[in-house]
Amino acid sequence: MKMGENNMFKLIAGPCVIENENLVMEVAKELKEITSDLGIEFYFKSSFDKANRTSIHSYRGPGLEEGLRILQKVKDTYDVKLVTDIHEPYQAEPVGEVVDILQIPAFLCRQTDLLVAAAKTGKIVNVKKAQFLAPWDMKNVVNKLQESGSENIMLCERGTTFGYNNLVVDFSGLLELKKFGYPVIFDATHSVQKPGGKGDSTGGNRAYVEYLAKAALAVGVDGVFMEVHPDPDNAKSDGPNMVKLSEVRTVLEKLIKIYNAAN
Template identity: 65%
Template sequence: MVKKILIENKFEIGNKKLTILAGPCAIESEEMSLEVAHKLKEICDRLDINYIFKSSFDKANRSSIHSPRGVGLEEGLKILKKVKDEVGVPVVTDVHEPWQCEKVAEVVDILQIPAFLARQTDLLVAAAKTGKVVNVKKGQFMAPWDMKNVVTKMKEAGNENVMLCERGSSFGYNNLVVDMTGLLEMRALGYPVVFDATHAVQKPGGKGSSTGGNREFVYPLMRAALAMGIDAVFAEVHPDPDNAFSDGPNQLRLDDIEEILTNAKRIYDLVNEM
């Protein structure tokens, strides 16, 4: 039995209805954030999919010191609040340091722990103590069953509103691979599992001073994960991915997302009818 996670008194994750966490990798502007959020909300409402807007105020783990990182904490939270209030959707963003958690929790509905930081006890505890839902990405260097220790840290800090997210595992240099059985291993821990379809196709540092990726593999991997019985999909979506601040090669094009989500819902519903 998988725990159902209530999101902002709007809907539950893990309750046989597809949930999508989606938006640009990094917050680039208020205008673009609202554009993507409105479009995705419209599509998800039409398809009867739960929608959560995702974007990061800071991409703290860029390959190059010269790469753009986003708009920063203060401006980022203002934009996330604007999206939440104007579009009427829950929002999720990354936290990188314990001191950020309380401040970010004043605005967002879900705190997200980046994969590189999944074992950082102080960060996990600080996120847990906000009482917010926490989506923890499994480290590229971790086995699926290692996530039981993440769950234990969260529970002992007083928070069982946890989601576990698969985003691929390191496979040699500049490459990731997805072990689909790992989705079942994590779900057996009793918490909803999210599949990060866009980061799973990254080529970390694959372009030397930036990350590469294979956008064409996002949807095939998403299909496979849905067939395994996941609870939610994470996908980064951008109007012009090739000119995005970060992760351009693996972000989905906003113009393509309706067809992708239409088929994703068909697979999800079919699996949950079985």
């Protein structure tokens, strides 16, 4: 399976981390209904482990085994495609048996062993561009995946480090990423982060998510990555950046109009 073979607007969305089964099922159900109504190609995303949290005391997730059980239930119940991230090479094979897209976190996008392991599963590999890399530097990441046997590649922009505790998005960088010939996804929620901005956790401003996503779609990206939660202010991970579930339909109705106009 390859992403980008049709002209549909693509959405990767879900809660940042698997907090519990009920929450994941609630979000997946609502997002499936919304995206079906709007004609959006939907991929449900949630993490079984957040291995790169700011603090050692931060909630990380249920772990590999329980996380994959819950994700499999989402797939079986709602017939949706799945995305989740991996942090270590050994995770690639078991995760690849459940999900449709293996995601490589931005901080780990140059980790050769992780990329090779993901490529060998034969699944789509979505690589988030590191906050410290120029867009054209992703050529080496792409080469590692290609030389490991993968052509099912996606590239994801999630903002670039700008001074301390801040990220910016260079929209011309999206055009640079598109030159590689693979689908490009814009991570609208992580791009509004303030890394470490709250001292022992990451801050951010979800009010900007819609506007950055609009700009990226106008440039011509293939889809949007958006983390969603029923109650972001009380979420266990990335709350300041996540879009409230009750607001998602309205946001997507606006975004799909821009996507259609740009394509």
